[in-house]
Amino acid sequence: MSAEITDPELLQAGLNVAAEPREVREHAESDVLGFWVFLMSDAVIFALLFSIYGTMGNATAGGPVPQHEFKFHSAFWETALLLTSSFSYGMVSLSLKHTRHRIWPALWLGVTFCLGAGFLIMEVRDFLTLFHDGATPERSGYFSSFFVLVGTHGCHVFSGLIWIVLMGIQIAMFGLDQRTRLNLIRLGLFWHFLDIIWVVIFSVVYLGALIK
Amino acid sequence: MPEVSARVWNKRRLRRWLAFGAPLASAASLFGCSTLSRGFLAPAGPIAAAERHELFVVSAIMLLVIGPVFLLTPLIAWRYRLSNTKSTYRPQWGFSWILEGLIWIPPTIIVIVLAVFLWENSEQLDPYRPLSSPFQPLQIQAVSLDWKWLFIYPDQHIAIVDQLILPVGRPVHFSLTSGTVMQSLLLPRLAGQIFTMAGMTTQLNIAVSAPGTYWGENAQFNGTGFQKQKFRIIGVSPEDFRQWVTTLQKKPNLLDNKAYQILSRQSLLPHPIIFGNVQPNLFSEIVNQAITPGYVLQHEGTSSHE
């Protein structure tokens, strides 16, 4: 295994397509670019949800207020889980690049799944406590925007988990063929993107409420 | 010979056209005038007059841009038509710095001129800006309902539904809110519109410069009674206004929460409805949504009947 990476290889890091014919390389590049573009429009969606959350900051309508309702401890652990899952996905990408055997990416994919699922379970538990305390989305504009913002991220994580499972099956069925690799790369982009969004949610929503 | 007869025929035809056309044309222009005299091209207040002035100036400036397009498009297209063998043909010619300058610079200058003009006039004609006048402005609180306007005169303790009585020459300051969906108050000969929204207030400053009857309306669609949501504005002299107020104050009806709840149902009522007395702070209660609006009760009422 060589440690040196050439320029075209760097361009398609993780794809291992440098040796393939030009059409295959270009195809792979445009596939990945397409996913980047999708993430950009998804980022626009989150940006808008954040700005709506921002305008709804005081719209608690006499109901529960975030600084009393939020469970900061569990938000902290959720953050830790998701950040670690990003690391483990990084290991998926590395093993994709540097090993030929399918077991390593599959293994790290499993670790990522567990961490992501842990995050989601904790988040759902938090939501249930909020519901129990009467801080429901129907209660006020503030909680509508909170649940939609954080919930949209949660839905993304959920679909990411489904995607991980599907990729696991595909690795088992097809091995690490061109399309599986491409999809793993795209899943990676998606997963790291969700991590970044969560960091912003944690800072804006949870730390923001703590400052109040 | 045939040419001559054709010309004669043409003349006759022209005359016939004139005979029919002239009255038609004058009828059209008559209609045009009577139509346009309903809007701000026939202003009855300083704000509408200033807005009309602004329209004229902007249009005149814009003619500088669109005039050449009107002339050049047909001229050039016709001159360089395929069948015209005399015109030059330079298929590779596609750039000239001089033309580039002519294309980019004048429009930019025009936009800069327009921008300066716009900046000043937006300040001047800001609906929130009080009019300069020796008189204290008359305060009116306007509430848009489905499908009617409620005007409260807080200092006079009266309220009228779907009619406005305004003193000529004295500035009027509106505070507006909505008791229902978003609406828009438009007074075509007096001042441009401003939106009303539940839970929020907007403002509008106007003045009437001549006595007369004008009309106002909601311009933002709000359901099946929208087209009927119009009202009369009666401009009267200050003395007459005082008289009006004293007469209206004698009316027995009180506008309180209960009356408001009936008014704020979705309905078309015969208007104007006059309230000789108004519960204090009603407007701020409406803004703060302290009163359950009638449409909500109406909604609950119908569903419980079912």
Add this chain to the structure above:
Amino acid sequence: MNNAMGFWHILFGRLTWESLPFVKAWLDPTVSEIIAAGAGGIVVLGAIATFGLITLFGKWRYIWTEWMTSLDHKKIGIMYMILAVIMLSRALIEAVLMRVQQAVAINNPGLLSPDHFGQLFTTHGTIMIFFVGMPLLTGLINFAMPLQIGARDVAFPYMNSISLWMTVGGGILLMASLVFGEFSTGGWSGYPPYTELAFNGGVGPDYWIWAVTLSSLGAMMTGINFAVTVYKLRSPGMRWMRLPLFTWTAFCTAILMIFAVPPLTIATLLLAADRYLGMHFFTNALGGNMMNFVNLFWLFGHPEVYILILPAFGIFSEVVSTFSAKVLYGYTSLVIATMAIALLSFTVWLHHFFTMGQSAPVNAVFGIATMAIGIPTGVKIYNWIWTMFRGEVRFTTPMLFSLAFMVTFVIGGMSGIILATPPVDFMVHNTLFLVAHFHNMLIPGMLYGMIAGYYYWFPKAFGFRLSETWGRIAFVCWVVGFYLAFTPLYVLGLAGAPRRTQEFFDPSFRPWLIIALLGALLIAAGLAALFIQLWVSIKQRDTTRVPVGDPWDARGLEWSIPAPPPDYNFAVLPQVGRRDAFYWRKQNNGAYKPADHYRDIEVPKNSMCGVLVGLAAAACFFGLVWHIWWLAFCGSALTIGTIITRSFMRDVVRTIPAAEVEALDRRWLETAAAALPVPRQLELTPENEGLARCQPK
């Protein structure tokens, strides 16, 4: 009894017999209800007739394998156009109905009830923007852009098919609203709180929400697809500054779609959250804020205007240059202007609500930004004028539409600048002046462009030309009709006549409204003329065939291949050396030459997944509209299931062997060699077989 009701509710949700317009018309036989029932009847009969005819002629297999499941960008483009034309016919009939109502209803209720009228202006606007404008431009870009850049297909053919069928699904929802229940009355912009549960509890706003959501999802994917295609799939040597102008505008439009459509999706979905989950984003009470919706909507809505208009600008650039037989004047200027418009379009959304009570400086800044867009737009107009300068202009149908556009569009530009001036906007906002303005931008700007593009590329798509006579008749109807229909609205708007009103109270409005009605009828005649044109052209297609593929002596790569083009577009990917690549190849005797050697070509296999995804999503949303939860669940499960299943399919490409490519190419080259080159004077005669005589220069 109660049990039966419960069962009914589980099975059909809110749907009852009274939801059907026929039953409503039976119970309450007013003119308005009878018209509604008639419209529903047309939809039902139209559907039955279509299905019946296809079955009768045994064409199901052909339609399914050659069209519906096709991933070929050209066919997908054509299907977009067909969708647009069907929807355009409906929305135009609605426009005529509204004009009739307003011309009649002066101090009397007229023919249509206020509620029916409200549905008409809402569906008219929603359809024209999302199901006519968007599909037209998406269709034309789909067809022409990959050909212009020398690509074999778009970057994601399968996603392209999903986009198409989602848009079709949205169209089906709109059509379904004619038969089941009613549509929203909240206008195409659907402002809450009017569209909230408290004021509109029925299915109308739900139809609006889900139809628009479907179309917006389709548009977002289309945007990604087009942007990546232009970015990555240009043929060798096709540098950015060599792209045809239409491709440039397609690229800008794609970028606008990617960034501008998400706000719309968010706006409709949050409104859905309010309506379905009892949330408080835009409600009157409990902290809702309707201004958020208005901002979101126009954050989409303004760039949307340029999504619609930029491709038309691209078409005008192609048409004016081709029919002036000259290079485009100021190519660089035009590219810069296009980019400037795309960028600026994000900075002006607030001018849609100057009247909402912002401070004067905020209004002024947005007003000035709006005027600034006028600069690049004006530049474009002058660029086209100077393109004709020292050219040889042929007044064919697309050129006539382009000329009418230039003159008419600047009138709209003038009223646009008037509206961009906040103090004047206060007076004419929400009036017929505004209606006249945006129709003035969209009919001459967008629709004339699309008609011109349709006429221009039709021979490329189908191999024969359209009838010029009927094209000219259509042209006269569209242009005269436009002026008659909308000049009166300017006047009425200045007089303070509000938009969306079912009844007027001023008799002096009547002559204007009657003129406007005549105009609307003339426009409808214009559409009819286009249908007749298509019919006549198909009838006489043997005299207008252009197999060689270059009927207009045009300039871009799309004209360098046969008409209709083969599945793989280019036998060999073209090498591009400069702008107007094909023109130069013709000039230097480089056109119609066989390749050195041919290679196998991979094209995407047909797939039914796109059809399934789109229709299942539409079924899901129909279930959501009527609270038929099992249908909503099954629809979404089928949508997601199909996408997942497809990701497991590995056998998705079809290889066309080199020998077949070569045989086809050589046969076409023989046709070209046998064809008689025609000079530009004879391009409308049967002599034109699609081979242009080269003009030495």
